[in-house]
Amino acid sequence: MAIEMEAVRFGYRGAEVIRGASFAVPEGSITCLLGRNGSGKTTLIRLVNGILRPQAGSIRVDGHDVALSPRPAVARRIAFVPQEHQGVFPYGVEELVVMGRNPHLSLISRPGRRDFAAARAAMEAVGIAHLAGRDYMQISGGERQLVLIARALTQETPYLLMDEPTSHLDFSNQHAIMAIVRRITRERGVGVLVAMHDPNLALAFADRVVMLREGQVYRAGPAAEVMTPEHLQALYQMPIDVVALPDGRRIIVTEAR
CATH class of the missing domain: 3.40.50.300 (P-loop containing nucleotide triphosphate hydrolases)
Known part of the structure; x- marks a missing residue:
């Protein structure tokens, strides 16, 4: 594989x-x-x-x-984490993370209980569950990068x-982000x-x-x-x-x- x-x-x-x-x-x-x-x-x-x-x-x-x-x-x-994400709309952190479920949804369906559970599990995995209700554009650069990693993990690829x-x-x-990536890999x-x-x-x-x-x-x-x-x-x-x-x-x- x-x-x-x-x-x-x-x-x-x-x-x-x-x-x-x-x-x-x-x-x-x-x-x-x-x-x-x-x-x-x-x-x-x-x-x-x-x-x-x-x-x-x-x-x-x-x-x-x-x-x-x-x-x-x-x-x-395959999930992708870019260098950075310059948001345009004031998405909440959980709202942005659950977008990682889009490949598993149809064009007309909306995220359900399982999708939000996957998003919460991903946020827990990278240590940002406490940011779930925050505005993505109002958190630090390091926190935003962790949000993007959580979104990728939510794809479950x-x-x-x-x-x-x-x-x-x-x-x-x-170093903190790469340590998290290594732990998730293992x-x-x-x-x-x-x-x-x-x-x-x-x-x-x-x-x-x-x-x-x-x-x-x-x-x-x-x-x-x-x-x-x-x-x-x-x-x-x-x-x-x-x-x-x-x-x-x-x-x-x-x-x-």
């Missing part, structure tokens, strides 16, 4: 952005996309989510080709896509594909890492094997070292420029 990408190619207006990418996202693990700006991370997330279609190759979710699947069917297998979900958050909230067996800028976050939380360089998969595999000084230096084109701490954790350091 996995998201499988095989020899995928994609480009915009004749300029190829993804060049023969192949990797897998297994259930019950966090797979992190790492790469410099413009390496194709967001494009890959959109391809997996079915927003874009590969121009060559295939993307399968548990054996089903995403490009050939109806949009509601994809939404019942086996896979979760996240496009740089911590990029606008402070250091504390970055408890629910969800397969997570997350695009990140910060390799230290990937080193701390990812089970697997896919390094993208100019649209190609440069390295992919278990985080401990992929995130070596040599691979990181080649990826980011700068001096990098990986230092082991006394408690066994590792951190990435570089020279000040």
Whole structure:
């Protein structure tokens, strides 16, 4: 059971952005996309989510080709958490979270008891049940990101896509949110594909890492094997070292420029 990408190619207006990418996202693990700006991370997330279609190759979710699947069917297998959500209408937190049930509802039906129960369970899981009655636009950035994660969990999908979900958050909230994602991954067996800028976050939380360089998969595999000084230096084109701490954790350091 996995998201499988095989020899995928994609480009915009004749300029190829993804060049023969192949990797897998297994259930019950966090797979992190790492790469410099413009390496194709967001494009890959959109391809997996079915927003874009590969121009060559295939993307399968548990054996089903995403490009050939109806949009509601994809939404019942994959949930998406964006970088941030700039709301227009003053939705309440619970109201926004229960929207995650939309792929399970018909065009004319409204959320019922089971749908609100799923929303409440998701809010409990990420620790925001106390915000249920609040205005989404009146809570902090970290809380809004947790609302988006809860909405995705309410879809009850086996896979979760996240496009740089911590990029606008402070250091504390970055680690808090990734710790919640890791716990949910373990408890629910969800397969997570997350695009990140910060390799230290990937080193701390990812089970697997896919390094993208100019649209190609440069390295992919278990985080401990992929995130070596040599691979990181080649990826980011700068001096990098990986230092082991006394408690066994590792951190990435570089020279000040």
